[in-house]
Amino acid sequence: MKDSRIQIGQLLLLGCAFIFVLSISTRADDSASVYKAKCETCHGADGSGHTPAGGALKARDFASPEVKGETDAQLTEILTNGKNKMPAFKGKLTDDQIKGLVAYIREFAKKK
Numbered sequence: 001m002k003d004s005r006i007q008i009g010q011l012l013l014l015g016c017a018f019i020f021v022l023s024i025s026t027r028a029d030d031s032a033s034v035y036k037a038k039c040e041t042c043h044g045a046d047g048s049g050h051t052p053a054g055g056a057l058k059a060r061d062f063a064s065p066e067v068k069g070e071t072d073a074q075l076t077e078i079l080t081n082g083k084n085k086m087p088a089f090k091g092k093l094t095d096d097q098i099k100g101l102v103a104y105i106r107e108f109a110k111k112k
């Protein structure tokens with residue numbers, strides 16, 4: 001009886017871990033698709049800002065020291081309320097989507 005409780009507990013723990021890993025993967029996929037739909041035109045697939053629209057609007061390179069030096073709260077503020085020529089995404093993206101974009105943007109600096 002005691003062994004079966006341990007096995008059930010282990011199965012539940014394993015199931016929870018699996019769901020957690022799946023949710024992280026889903027959020028990463030969601031952030032990538034949001035980035036592609038909302039940011040890539042100006043900031044480019046690599047986050048450099050080297051696109052025709054990015055050049056015209058002076059889009060920032062996400063791997064630049066300036067962006068790296070900003071806090072997550074500052075990036076969240078910029079994504080939410082816009083800055084200079086960048087549009088605001090308040091009401092267009094959820095708080096979770098914006099949080100996911102901040103994490104996604106941070107990944108560009110790690111690649112360079």
